[in-house]
Amino acid sequence: MKEVLEYLETNHDSMLEELKEYLRIPSISTGTKNTKDIAKAADFTQKQLKKIGLKNVKIHKTKGHPIVYGEWLGAKGAPTVLVYGHYDVQPVEPLNLWNTDPFDPTVKDGKLFARGSADDKGQVFIHFKVLEAFMKTQGKMPVNVKVVVEGEEEIGSPNLVTFLNKNKKMLACDTILISDTHMEGEKKPTITYGLRGLTYLQVDVTSAKGDLHSGTFGGSIANPIQVLSEILVKCKDPKTSKVKIPGFYKDVVPLKKKEREELAKMPHSDQKFAKSIGAKKTFGEAGYTTVERTGSRPTFEVNGIWGGHTGDGVKTVLPAEAHAKVSMRLVANQDPDTIARLFTDYVKSIAPDTVKINVTLYDNNGNASLSPIDSPGMVAAQAAVKKVYKKAPFLTREGGSIPIVADMQKALKAAPVLLGFGLPDDNLHAPNEKMNIVQITNGYKTVTHWFEEYAKATAK
Amino acid sequence: MKEVLEYLETNHDSMLEELKEYLRIPSISTGTKNTKDIAKAADFTQKQLKKIGLKNVKIHKTKGHPIVYGEWLGAKGAPTVLVYGHYDVQPVEPLNLWNTDPFDPTVKDGKLFARGSADDKGQVFIHFKVLEAFMKTQGKMPVNVKVVVEGEEEIGSPNLVTFLNKNKKMLACDTILISDTHMEGEKKPTITYGLRGLTYLQVDVTSAKGDLHSGTFGGSIANPIQVLSEILVKCKDPKTSKVKIPGFYKDVVPLKKKEREELAKMPHSDQKFAKSIGAKKTFGEAGYTTVERTGSRPTFEVNGIWGGHTGDGVKTVLPAEAHAKVSMRLVANQDPDTIARLFTDYVKSIAPDTVKINVTLYDNNGNASLSPIDSPGMVAAQAAVKKVYKKAPFLTREGGSIPIVADMQKALKAAPVLLGFGLPDDNLHAPNEKMNIVQITNGYKTVTHWFEEYAKATAK
Numbered sequence: 001m002k003e004v005l006e007y008l009e010t011n012h013d014s015m016l017e018e019l020k021e022y023l024r025i026p027s028i029s030t031g032t033k034n035t036k037d038i039a040k041a042a043d044f045t046q047k048q049l050k051k052i053g054l055k056n057v058k059i060h061k062t063k064g065h066p067i068v069y070g071e072w073l074g075a076k077g078a079p080t081v082l083v084y085g086h087y088d089v090q091p092v093e094p095l096n097l098w099n100t101d102p103f104d105p106t107v108k109d110g111k112l113f114a115r116g117s118a119d120d121k122g123q124v125f126i127h128f129k130v131l132e133a134f135m136k137t138q139g140k141m142p143v144n145v146k147v148v149v150e151g152e153e154e155i156g157s158p159n160l161v162t163f164l165n166k167n168k169k170m171l172a173c174d175t176i177l178i179s180d181t182h183m184e185g186e187k188k189p190t191i192t193y194g195l196r197g198l199t200y201l202q203v204d205v206t207s208a209k210g211d212l213h214s215g216t217f218g219g220s221i222a223n224p225i226q227v228l229s230e231i232l233v234k235c236k237d238p239k240t241s242k243v244k245i246p247g248f249y250k251d252v253v254p255l256k257k258k259e260r261e262e263l264a265k266m267p268h269s270d271q272k273f274a275k276s277i278g279a280k281k282t283f284g285e286a287g288y289t290t291v292e293r294t295g296s297r298p299t300f301e302v303n304g305i306w307g308g309h310t311g312d313g314v315k316t317v318l319p320a321e322a323h324a325k326v327s328m329r330l331v332a333n334q335d336p337d338t339i340a341r342l343f344t345d346y347v348k349s350i351a352p353d354t355v356k357i358n359v360t361l362y363d364n365n366g367n368a369s370l371s372p373i374d375s376p377g378m379v380a381a382q383a384a385v386k387k388v389y390k391k392a393p394f395l396t397r398e399g400g401s402i403p404i405v406a407d408m409q410k411a412l413k414a415a416p417v418l419l420g421f422g423l424p425d426d427n428l429h430a431p432n433e434k435m436n437i438v439q440i441t442n443g444y445k446t447v448t449h450w451f452e453e454y455a456k457a458t459a460k
Numbered sequence: 461m462k463e464v465l466e467y468l469e470t471n472h473d474s475m476l477e478e479l480k481e482y483l484r485i486p487s488i489s490t491g492t493k494n495t496k497d498i499a500k501a502a503d504f505t506q507k508q509l510k511k512i513g514l515k516n517v518k519i520h521k522t523k524g525h526p527i528v529y530g531e532w533l534g535a536k537g538a539p540t541v542l543v544y545g546h547y548d549v550q551p552v553e554p555l556n557l558w559n560t561d562p563f564d565p566t567v568k569d570g571k572l573f574a575r576g577s578a579d580d581k582g583q584v585f586i587h588f589k590v591l592e593a594f595m596k597t598q599g600k601m602p603v604n605v606k607v608v609v610e611g612e613e614e615i616g617s618p619n620l621v622t623f624l625n626k627n628k629k630m631l632a633c634d635t636i637l638i639s640d641t642h643m644e645g646e647k648k649p650t651i652t653y654g655l656r657g658l659t660y661l662q663v664d665v666t667s668a669k670g671d672l673h674s675g676t677f678g679g680s681i682a683n684p685i686q687v688l689s690e691i692l693v694k695c696k697d698p699k700t701s702k703v704k705i706p707g708f709y710k711d712v713v714p715l716k717k718k719e720r721e722e723l724a725k726m727p728h729s730d731q732k733f734a735k736s737i738g739a740k741k742t743f744g745e746a747g748y749t750t751v752e753r754t755g756s757r758p759t760f761e762v763n764g765i766w767g768g769h770t771g772d773g774v775k776t777v778l779p780a781e782a783h784a785k786v787s788m789r790l791v792a793n794q795d796p797d798t799i800a801r802l803f804t805d806y807v808k809s810i811a812p813d814t815v816k817i818n819v820t821l822y823d824n825n826g827n828a829s830l831s832p833i834d835s836p837g838m839v840a841a842q843a844a845v846k847k848v849y850k851k852a853p854f855l856t857r858e859g860g861s862i863p864i865v866a867d868m869q870k871a872l873k874a875a876p877v878l879l880g881f882g883l884p885d886d887n888l889h890a891p892n893e894k895m896n897i898v899q900i901t902n903g904y905k906t907v908t909h910w911f912e913e914y915a916k917a918t919a920k
Contacts, residue, residue, distance in 0.1 A: 030773030091775055097670060155774055182676075196675060200774045209738025210557060213888040215656060215860030216642075218789050219701075219759035220750050221734070222743040225784070226762055229689035230698045238690045238812070241679075274681070278669025278780075283682040283814040290680050299679035302686055303777050304768035309785060313490035314615060314660045314822050315551055316787060316861075317763050317889055320738075324685070325769055327776060329678050352698070354743040362774050400675025401776070428673040429777050 001452055003137040008129060008444040016112075016437075018048075019125050020105040022087075023114040029065055029088035029155045038151050041087040042066045045149045048128045053135040054147060062159035065151030069170075072135070073144045079458045080144040081377075081451075082173035083131075084408065085124025085180065086153035089116035090429045097431035110437045117435040118426040123179040124149055126421065126443040133444075134451070142455035146173055150404075153180075156198070156364015157404045164411040173414045175377035175454065178405065179443065181398050181420025184267055186438055189385040189446075191378070192418040194295065194397030195405055197330035197368035199340045200303070203231065203347060204358040205322045211308070212318040222354035224322035225307045232324065234350050235343075236300050240286040243300045243328070245346045251333045255296050263291050266394055276425060295397035299329045329399060336365035366403020367410075375415035376457045383457075384419075384449035388442055400428075419450060461912055463597040468589060468904040476572075476897075478508075479585050480565040482547075483574040489525055489548035489615045498611050501547040502526045505609045508588045513595040514607060522619035525611030529630075532595075533604045539836075539918045540604040541911075542633035543591075544868065545584025545640065546613035549576035550889045557891035570897050577895040578886040583639040584609060586881065586903040593908070602915035606633055610864075613640075616658070616824020617864045624871040633874045635837035635914070638865065639903065641858050641880025644727055646898055649845040649906075651838070652878040654755065654857030655865055657790035657828035659800045660763070663688065663807060664818040665782045671768070672778040682814035684782035685767045692784065694810050695803075696760050700746040703760045703788070705806045711793045715756050723751050726854055736885060755857035759789045789859060796825035826863020827870075835875035836917045843917075844879075844909035848902055860888075879910060 008015075027041035028034040042059050045068040049057045054070030065088060073080070092102040092115050100106040105114035112122065127147070134141045148171065150160050164171060183190040205224040212221075236243055243249070255263075268291050270282045284293035293299075307322030309315035328339055344359040351357040371378065373395060385393040398418075405416050421443040427433045468475075487501035488494040502519050505528040509517045514530030525548060533540070552562040552575050560566040565574035572582065587607070594601045608631065610620050624631060643650040665684040672681075696703055703709070715723075728751050730742045744753035753759075767782030769775035788799055804819040811817040831838065833855060845853040858878075865876050881903040887893045 030775060031771065091769070091771065093769075093771065094671075154776075198675075198776070200776070207739055210887070210892070211554075211890045212737060213860060213890065214759075214761050214763060214787060215658075215789060216858070216884070216888060217737065217754065218761045218859060219744045219753040219757060220742055221737065221739045223761050225765045226692060226696060226698075229692040229762075229765075232686060232689040233693045236686060238686075277672060277677065277681065279667055279681045279814070280816065281814055282680055283812075284679045293679040294677065297679060299674075301674050301678045301683050301778055302689075302768065303674060303775060304770045304779065305685045305782065306766045306770040308762065308764035309551075309553075310764045310766040310770075310783075311491070311551065311553065314785065314787075314824055315490065315763060315889065316658070316660070318761055319764065322765065323770075325774065327674060327774075329675060352743075354739070354741055356740065364774055398676070399678060400673060424676070427670065428676060429775065430671040430673065432670070 004133045004448050005445060007133040007137050012441065015129050019122060022121050022125060023105040023116050024103055026103045027088050027151065028091050029152050030091055038065045038088065042068050042151060045087050049147055052128060052132045060163065062163060064159045067160065067163050068149045069147065071146045072141055074140055075142065075144045077460065078143040078455065079174040080146060080172065081454065082146045082148060082171060082176045082414065083127045084176055084178045085127065085149050086120045086151065087149050088151040088154050090154050094431065099432055107437065111434040112437060113432060113434045115433050117433055118422040119428045119433065120153065120180045122435040122440060123421055126179060126440060126447055130444055130447040142451045146171060153404065156362065156366055158363045160404050161407050161411065164408060168411065171412055173412055176408050176412065176414050176416040177377065178402065178416060178418050179420050180402055181418045182422030182424060182426065183420065184394055184424065186423065186436065187389065188267055189389045189391065189393040190396055191381050191393045192398040192420060193373050193395055194332065194370045195368060196399055196401050197334060197336050197406065198327055198364065198366040198401040198403060199330065199336040200327040200362040200364055201340060201343060202360045202362065203228065203324045203326065206320060206356040207354065208320040211320050214316045214318040217318050222352060224319055224355055227352060227355050228322040228324055231347055231350060232302060241284050242286065243298065245342050247342050248339065251335065252298060252331055253333045255292060260292065262395060266291050266396055294399040296331060298331050298334060300326065302326050329401065330368050332368045332370045334368060336367060340365065366401045367406035369406035369409060369416065371416050371418065377415055377417035377454060380450050380453035380457050381417050381419050383453040384446050387449045388445045419446065464593045464908050465905060467593040467597050472901065475589050479582060482581050482585060483565040483576050484563055486563045487548050487611065488551050489612050490551055498525045498548065502528055502611055505547050509607055512588060512592045520623065522623060524619045527620065527623050528609045529607065531606045532601055534600055535602065535604045538603040538915065539634035540606060540632065541914065542606045542608060542631060542636045542874065543587045544636055544638045545587065545609050546580045546611065547609050548611040548614050550614050554891065559892055567897065571894040572897060573892060573894045575893050577893055578882040579888045579893065580613065580640045582895040582900060583881055586639060586900060586907055590904055590907040602911045606631060613862065613864065616826055618823045620864050621867050621871065624868060628871065631872055633872055636868050636872065636874050636876040637837065638862065638876060638878050639880050640862055641878045642882030642884060642886065643880065644854055645883065646896065647849065648727055649849045649853040650856055651841050651845065651853045652858040652880060653833050653855055654792065654830045655828060656859055656861050657794060657796050657866065658787055658824065658826040658861040658863060659790065659796040660787040660822040660824055661800060661803060662820045662822065663691065663784045663786065666780060666816040667814065668780040671780050674776045674778040677778050682812060684779055684815055687812060687815050688782040688784055691807055691810060692762060701744050702746065703758065705802050707802050708799065711795065712758060712791055713793045715752060720752065722855060726751050726856055754859040756791060758791050758794060760786065762786050789861065790828050792828045792830045794828060796827060800825065826861045827866035829866035829869060829876065831876050837875055837877035837914060840910050840913035840917050841877050841879050843913040844906050847909045848905045879906065
């Protein structure tokens with residue numbers, strides 16, 4: 001143990017340089033522009049797994065971006081931990097809002113700025129280095145370890161489920177360990193026991209075969225932007241923020257009284273929260289707190305909208321088309337396919353007969369997940385946190401989606417543990433993404449302790 | 461007369477080549493990318509005026525794009541006609557919807573395809589050639605002529621009023637002749653006696669200092685796209701299409717019974733109209749016909765909208781900003797500044813306190829205009845049309861705005877005549893703009909007759 005932690009401390013600087021190399025690869029998974037960079041990031045990941053000393057290290061091809069796998073099964077009779085992470089990152093637009101190049105990792109005031117620093121290269125890298133430290137200093141790990149690093153998490157992991165189902169034997173495990181979530185603060189360790197699901201769709205409204213002169217035609221046919229606005233307003237109540245799609249809340253398991261009491265313990269101030277993101281005030285579903293709204297309640301959000309003249313100056317055009325990308329965050333027991341169908345049917349039912357409506361489901365539906373908090377992995381996580389932070393972690397539900405958590409839980413019949421080291425102000429999916437260096441070093445320590453505690457808890 | 465018409469017929473082909481040269485100049489007035497092309501188009505215009513044989517031909521600088529002027533004042537005792545047109549054109553996006561390069565004029569099936577072919581280079585060019593024909597064959601014109609060609613019509617003519625007021629003496633005239641409108645069909649001559657005004661604004665909604673992760677933050681603060689949609693829906697009733705801005709209709713002069721009867725004579729079929737633009741059906745203000753809606757009633761239209769992720773694939777972002785460009789077409793007696801103020805006040809009054817709202821007025825307000833149909837110029841126009849088309853023209857009000865018509869009418873105290881040769885399917889402000897060649901040749905004849913008729917009607 002001591003030697004493992006010393007190894008991580010001694011090699012801190014060179015490991016940080018390795019991580020920067022990882023972050024320099026613009027492995028954006030959405031669209032097709034970065035296919036070569038995806039391959040480069042997969043290759044880098046493979047080299048990391050080989051450096052640890054894992055066996056059967058291989059880049060597995062999929063219909064999309066490849067999955068990198070490696071394993072060490074030398075702990076006879078001990079349980080098996082599957083470490084999951086992803087090497088792909090979000091797009092970086094709008095570029096002008098970044099203070100530094102998103103793919104030129106820059107350390108400033110103890111923070112490492114780069115796309116992927118927190119989501120998720122920086123976090124999965126913690127596992128690479130802890131496993132490497134065990135192998136270099138002990139020549140073995142406390143338990144059996146399998147590592148799966150994919151390249152499509154940011155687009156909904158469309159090919160991982162197929163990979164899981166095809167390789168159930170290879171991937172068989174007792175616990176799934178994931179670092180892709182965040183803590184409440186540098187000194188506020190948090191373990192996430194729930195994640196939201198997701199369904200993501202696009203709505204296209206067309207009124208004519210081409211853009212028209214707004215003078216000659218204005219007032220004579222439906223404006224597709226106006227129609228799209230009407231549709232969006234009919235999806236969410238402006239006052240209560242309740243989603244108005246019929247049946248949307250039907251399968252939601254209501255928050256238990258006990259659970260609401262636990263969530264109320266979370267350190268949170270609406271005023272500080274709003275200030276931290278530059279918002280005038282919080283706003284969300286009537287009858288729930290902000291902590292409940294972001295983690296335990298489903299939402300409807302427009303992620304993007306466009307139509308007509310969006311460039312400089314004026315153009316007196318009556319647009320022929322308008323488009324919106326919308327997504328719904330879901331909670332346990334809501335089925336993404338059902339919700340996508342309810343949305344599609346609803347939009348088609350409320351659209352006026354003056355326009356053509358097209359609703360397309362993106363191939364990235366994800367189920368919500370809830371993890372049992374008394375599994376050996378979760379017990380070990382709480383113990384490891386206490387050793388490093390000298391206090392018990394908050395137990396919370398997080399608003400983001402790692403759809404694959406629910407899928408892995410189902411396919412591998414193993415309990416997930418979400419031991420995340422991000423922070424709320426990491427700017428995930430936004431300009432100026434960063435990871436605090438102290439989160440990485442405390443991450444090294446916590447994950448090291450976790451393996452020890454997990455080995456202890458599961459020793460026969 | 462005969463010689464003038466013969467000159468125009470004999471030189472048809474070489475004149476078409478000259479027009480193509482004019483159309484090859486991408487003189488887009490919006491934004492700042494085409495400043496050099498604007499200068500090139502002004503220079504081309506100047507050469508045309510010199511070729512006619514006009515005196516005092518000069519490119520007049522303004523704070524924006526220059527104005528080209530020339531005059532011939534050799535008809536002692538005769539009235540003065542001021543010919544107005546514009547050499548600037550609309551932007552060409554989306555380029556992928558053009559069948560040919562917008563700045564590579566292409567004749568196909570008797571149609572000349574190019575940006576500016578109908579709006580307005582192709583139409584003002586008719587006047588250049590008719591005046592040239594008079595001078596080359598007669599050595600004089602039937603009346604005094606002044607020509608003003610500006611380069612900012614498509615951005616609302618922000619500097620022409622200053623030019624008019626500074627040069628009232630130079631520009632003094634009895635009639636203003638403009639070809640920048642359209643006829644109902646190749647064999648359906650139409651004279652426009654009314655034009656709509658315009659006010660154009662931008663609404664910016666901001667909820668946070670930067671884009672946020674829709675998982676971590678979704679449900680906790682206002683979504684600016686959702687708020688913008690709510691605002692747009694509150695501006696126009698989805699069912700009646702009535703503009704809901706308080707006071708919007710207050711100053712509108714109601715359509716007279718007699719006027720509605722005249723407009724009802726216009727050749728129009730809602731079904732054919734919708735089919736021609738690829739729309740499922742017409743839609744507009746309750747209680748009015750399509751002809752009335754497009755020419756005689758004010759409208760509210762969204763010209764463009766954007767916010768969040770508008771690129772390929774999915775991005776689970778909660779946008780920090782949303783933007784819309786909106787414009788209102790106005791009718792006689794509505795003051796653009798007043799309407800802009802009513803809109804701004806209304807938007808600010810209905811916006812929720814969860815976001816920051818910014819409303820910006822573009823500098824291109826324009827007044828609506830109505831022309832007396834019994835002025836000598838209008839009488840001459842009706843007579844000229846009858847000579848060429850063997851039938852009386854329809855008298856109508858057009859939906860587009862040439863804000864400067866109202867301004868010129870006011871500044872120069874002269875009656876405007878709108879003798880347009882475009883057609884309804886010319887794709888103004890849209891991809892594949894075109895002008896039918898027969899409209900140009902009939903335009904030559906009609907304008908030639910107009911000068912003769914006008915000289916006759918005003919002879920003492």
